[in-house]
Amino acid sequence: MTLMIHPVSGIPEITQGIDLGTLIGDACSSSEFGLTNGDVLVVTQKIVSKAEGAMVEIDQNDPLSHKPIVEREAVRILRRRGDLIITETKHGFVCANAGIDLSNVARGQAALLPEDSDRSARRIVERIRHNYGVSVGVIISDTFGRPWRRGVTDVAIGCAGVAAVVDLRGTEDALGRELMVTEVCVADELAAAADLVCGKAEGIPVALVRGVDSQWLRESSIQDEVVRSPSEDLFR
């Protein structure tokens, strides 16, 4: 089945307290592609942080003024090189600078990660169901680097209504043989796919993915399904 990924335009600058679910639902409904059962909305972290007020003041004349906040937000520092700090956040994410971000926010401000991105996703799912009677999945995405490979990619930091990890262990491969792996992190793949249309600089904070396997539509959580504890991680 063909997958379609639509950038959702028409979303205004986000302020604290705004009802993100209604805003996104309205933007989709008034678009040419609309909103239908089984759609998955990928929402970039920045607008979630803004709507939830997860922002802090920084000194706009000091390019390193957010660094003390990084130290405060991190529960563990994994590596340092120059200004780069690789952290583990309280959510269990491993990323640069505790996920604190200065791009696409007003000068003198920095965006923190949302308190609980699974909950943020769930609220959008519920609001859209309430307003439109439509069941969608929602993924909150953020841009992370990774070891071994250059370049950043978007990953899922929260989700609701669409699986984070799909377990294909035990299903047969095309030659009738049992597959040995394979737990696929479809939430990260959906976040990555969405970034291809959102870009970094274009002010498109949401993408709508249509055509997702209906078996993936279920209750879900990045915290429970994706975040690996240090004890099961071979690189911490």
Place this chain on the structure above:
Amino acid sequence: MTLMIHPVSGIPEITQGIDLGTLIGDACSSSEFGLTNGDVLVVTQKIVSKAEGAMVEIDQNDPLSHKPIVEREAVRILRRRGDLIITETKHGFVCANAGIDLSNVARGQAALLPEDSDRSARRIVERIRHNYGVSVGVIISDTFGRPWRRGVTDVAIGCAGVAAVVDLRGTEDALGRELMVTEVCVADELAAAADLVCGKAEGIPVALVRGVDSQWLRESSIQDEVVRSPSEDLFR
């Protein structure tokens, strides 16, 4: 712009020496979506390895018979836990079992990684240009795990005709402020997106992505743009 991801069906079981570019080009051309300038084809590693004869014999009655081959193919062992071996391959990829794979291959065989997946991608690009007069990008994808996060995702191990990493440093964000990061590994995001329609068990080894930013269509290489040397890696 909307991105469309079509699974490419009608590709037969692959044997050594087969002309993969012609095969894939024919399958696309005879599909309802066809083949047009700027399309990106994501081709899973398994069929590339089969076409190039990058296969080895193993004892089908011994579930660990591929392990000596893993030790041989790896240039470095990073971690071991039980049967799991995290390796660095000669290509510079960090992955489980040196990328050796037993799923979707005949019993008694294991697939190695292609010798040079950038070259494999380039050959498909050239063949499709020769046969159809169409300029496409090609990504060779494989399924890798990663630290910190559970679940595997598809990444790019080779590419041609479409950027591996897009440099957004210096472009302005939506608020007119210079973006600080951002080199995005669009090749990995394309590989991840394609996996959403290929799945693991359905025998769909190729996806066609239509609507990719035309600025990304250029000469490219995973080896040069994505593989991070141990010296610049904070986790080796």
